[in-house]
Amino acid sequence: MAPPPSLRRLGPASFELPQGFRPGMRVPVRVFGSEKLVAEMDDEVFRQAANVATLPGIVEASYCMPDAHWGYGFPIGAVAAMDPRSGVISPGGIGFDINCGMRLARTDLTWPEVQPRLAALVDALFARVPTGVGARGTVDVDAEEFREVLTLGARWAVRRGYGTPEDLLTTESGGSFEGARPEAVSERAIERGLHQIGTLGSGNHYLEIQVLRPGGLFDADLARGFGLDRPEQVVVMFHCGSRGFGHQVATDYLQLFLRAMPRQYGLPVIDRQLACAPFASPDGQDYFAAMCCAANMSFANRQVILHRVREVFSDVFGRSAEELGIRCVYDVSHNTARLESFRDGRGERRLLVHRKGATRALPPGHPDLPPAYRETGQPVIIGGSMETGSYLLAGVESGGGCFFSTAHGSGRTMSRTRARKLVRGRDLEKKLAQRGIRVRAASRRGLAEEAGFAYKDVDEVAEAAERAGLSRRVAHLLPVGNIKG
Amino acid sequence: MSPAAGFEFLDSVTSDLSFVARGATLEEAFAAAAEALLAATLENPEVLRQGLRRPLALEEPDLELLLLRFLNELVYLRDAEHLLLRPERLRVEPGEPARLEGELAGERIDRGRHRLAGEVKAATAHRLRIGPRDGGFELEVTLDV
Numbered sequence: 001m002a003p004p005p006s007l008r009r010l011g012p013a014s015f016e017l018p019q020g021f022r023p024g025m026r027v028p029v030r031v032f033g034s035e036k037l038v039a040e041m042d043d044e045v046f047r048q049a050a051n052v053a054t055l056p057g058i059v060e061a062s063y064c065m066p067d068a069h070w071g072y073g074f075p076i077g078a079v080a081a082m083d084p085r086s087g088v089i090s091p092g093g094i095g096f097d098i099n100c101g102m103r104l105a106r107t108d109l110t111w112p113e114v115q116p117r118l119a120a121l122v123d124a125l126f127a128r129v130p131t132g133v134g135a136r137g138t139v140d141v142d143a144e145e146f147r148e149v150l151t152l153g154a155r156w157a158v159r160r161g162y163g164t165p166e167d168l169l170t171t172e173s174g175g176s177f178e179g180a181r182p183e184a185v186s187e188r189a190i191e192r193g194l195h196q197i198g199t200l201g202s203g204n205h206y207l208e209i210q211v212l213r214p215g216g217l218f219d220a221d222l223a224r225g226f227g228l229d230r231p232e233q234v235v236v237m238f239h240c241g242s243r244g245f246g247h248q249v250a251t252d253y254l255q256l257f258l259r260a261m262p263r264q265y266g267l268p269v270i271d272r273q274l275a276c277a278p279f280a281s282p283d284g285q286d287y288f289a290a291m292c293c294a295a296n297m298s299f300a301n302r303q304v305i306l307h308r309v310r311e312v313f314s315d316v317f318g319r320s321a322e323e324l325g326i327r328c329v330y331d332v333s334h335n336t337a338r339l340e341s342f343r344d345g346r347g348e349r350r351l352l353v354h355r356k357g358a359t360r361a362l363p364p365g366h367p368d369l370p371p372a373y374r375e376t377g378q379p380v381i382i383g384g385s386m387e388t389g390s391y392l393l394a395g396v397e398s399g400g401g402c403f404f405s406t407a408h409g410s411g412r413t414m415s416r417t418r419a420r421k422l423v424r425g426r427d428l429e430k431k432l433a434q435r436g437i438r439v440r441a442a443s444r445r446g447l448a449e450e451a452g453f454a455y456k457d458v459d460e461v462a463e464a465a466e467r468a469g470l471s472r473r474v475a476h477l478l479p480v481g482n483i484k485g
Numbered sequence: 486m487s488p489a490a491g492f493e494f495l496d497s498v499t500s501d502l503s504f505v506a507r508g509a510t511l512e513e514a515f516a517a518a519a520e521a522l523l524a525a526t527l528e529n530p531e532v533l534r535q536g537l538r539r540p541l542a543l544e545e546p547d548l549e550l551l552l553l554r555f556l557n558e559l560v561y562l563r564d565a566e567h568l569l570l571r572p573e574r575l576r577v578e579p580g581e582p583a584r585l586e587g588e589l590a591g592e593r594i595d596r597g598r599h600r601l602a603g604e605v606k607a608a609t610a611h612r613l614r615i616g617p618r619d620g621g622f623e624l625e626v627t628l629d630v
Contacts, residue, residue, distance in 0.1 A: 445528055
C-alpha cells in the first residue's frame with residue numbers, strides 16, 4: 001500500500017492525482033488527509049477515485065476525504081459533483097445504504113447524574129431500539145402510509161407524534177428531501193422496509209451515550225452554539241440509514257442501469273459498481289426520485305429512534321424529555337446525491353453533488369442553514385469506533401473548495417474477517433466494561449468486527465479535515481454506553 | 486480433480502465481507518455462495534430447518550449478473566418475509582441470457598434459536614467474478630455489510 005508516484009502535494013493536508021493517471025479522466029483526483037492517512041490509503045482508493053473522474057459531466061475534481069477507503073464503484077469518503085444537464089447519477093456514488101447518517105442529541109444531564117443509571121439506560125435503549133438481523137420496527141404502518149413516509153420523511157414522524165417541529169429545524173433539509181416519488185420505487189423495496197421504521201440495523205451502525213470530557217472541547221463558543229454548554233455533559237449519538245428499503249432501491253437501480261448503460265445510453269462500463277445513467281434521462285430521474293424516497297425513510301427512521309431515546313431517558317429519570325433538555329443538535333446524512341447551488345467567480349451553478357461517506361458542511365452565513373446555525377456554521381458529526389469516540393465539527397468557508405463537504409467517520413483499515421480473528425466479542429465486551437463503557441450487542445461476532453483497532457485513528461481524521469480547511473473541530477465526545485446490531 | 490464445494494471468507498480487503506466459493510459444477514458453486522451468505526448472517530447455520538420452501542426462477546443478461554441477482558434474492562427474502570433459506574435444488578444455465586431455476590428451503594428467523602450475526606445489505610458487483618478452476622468453478626463476491 002503506497003500512494004501512486006504521481007500524487008503531488010497541494011497544501012498542508014491536500015494532494016492531487018493529475019488527469020494523466022489513467023486514460024479518460026475528465027478532471028484530476030484531489031485527496032484530503034495527513035501524510036500518514038494518505039500513505040495508509042488502499043491502492044484501490046486511488047484507482048476508484050480515478051474511475052470516478054472519467055464519469056460524464058463531472059466538474060472540478062473527484063475528491064477523497066481524509067477517511068477514504070475502498071468502496072463499490074466510488075471509494076467510501078468520495079465527493080463528485082456533476083453538471084445536471086450533461087452528467088450522470090450513479091448509485092455507486094451514494095452507496096447501498098442511502099442517507100446513512102448521524103444524529104446527535106444533547107441533554108441537560110451530566111455524567112455524575114447519569115453514571116448511577118447507565119446500566120438501566122443502556123439496557124432500556126437496547127430493548128426499545130431494535131437492532132440486528134430480522135429486527136422488527138416499533139411503528140406499524142401499512143404500505144399506503146409507508147408511501148407517506150417516503151414522501152415526507154421526518155415530517156411524517158413528527159406529524160405522527162414522534163418528535164417536535166423543532167427537531168425538523170435541526171435536521172438536514174428539514175428532514176425531507178424534495179423530489180421523492182414513491183411510484184419510482186419497487187414493491188420489493190417497500191416490502192423490505194415496511195416493518196423496519198425505528199430500527200438501527202447492524203454492521204457499523206450504533207447508538208451511543210457519550211460524554212463531553214473537559215479535554216474534549218476544541219471551541220467553547222461553537223460548542224455553546226450547538227447546545228454543548230456544561231462540563232461532563234451527556235449526549236446521545238446514533239448512526240443508521242434507510243435500512244432494507246434503501247438497500248433494495250440501490251440494488252434495483254444498479255441492475256437496471258447495468259442493462260441500460262451500453263444499450264440505451266452508449267456508456268462504457270468500466271466497473272459494474274460504477275453503473276450510472278444520465279441524470280436528465282427518465283432512468284436517471286426515476287433513480288433520483290427513488291433515492292429521495294430512501295433518504296426520507298432514513299430521516300423518519302432516525303426521528304423515531306430519537307423519540308425512543310426520549311422515552312427511555314424520561315422513564316429512567318422520571319422527568320419529561322423536555323425537562324431533561326433532550327434536543328436534536330443536528331441530523332446529517334453522509335450517503336446522498338443532492339442538487340445544490342454554488343456561487344463563485346463564474347456566477348451561480350446548480351450541480352448534482354454525490355457524497356458517499358462524506359458529510360455536507362455548510363459555512364457560517366450560508367442561506368440553507370437553519371437560523372440557529374447561521375452564525376456558527378453547520379454542525380458536522382463524525383462517528384468514530386466505540387473505543388475512540390466521535391467528533392462534532394462545524395462547516396467553514398474554505399470548505400467551498402470541495403463543495404462544502406468533509407469526512408464522515410474513521411474508515412476501516414482491517415477486514416471484518418481479520419478483526420474477528422484478533423479479538424472475541426465477549427473479551428472486547430469485558431475490556432470495554434473495564435474502561436467504563438457498557439455495551440449491548442445483538443451479535444457478539446458483530447461486536448468483534450467493530451473493534452477500535454479495525455478503524456483509522458478518528459483524532460487524525462478530524463484533525464486532517466481541519467487542516468485541509470474542510471471543517472473545524474468543536475468537541476470530541478467519548479462513549480460510555482453503546483448498543484449495536 | 487474438481488474442487489470440493491465450499492467457501493472461505495477473505496481477510497485481505499479492508500472493508501465488508503468478501504468470499505471465494507467453489508464447486509465441481511456451477512450449481513455447486515452457486516450453492517456454496519448461498520451458504521457463504523448464510524454464514525455471514527447466521528453464526529450457527531447448522532441449526533437452520535428446511536421446512537419452508539420457495540421456488541425460484543431468474544434470468545439475467547449474463548452469468549455474473551445472475552449470481553448477483555440470486556444472492557440479492559436471498560437478501561430480499563430475509564427482510565421482506567423474515568426467511569433464511571438455502572438452495573435445495575438448483576439448475577444454472579450459462580449463456581446470454583443466463584438462467585437459474587430451483588427451489589430454496591429454510592425457515593423464518595427465530596431469534597431464540599438462530600444466533601444472528603451481520604445484516605448483509607446487498608451482494609455487490611465489486612470484483613465479482615466467476616471462472617473455471619481445476620475442472621470446476623470458482624467465484625468471488627463482496628457483500629456490503
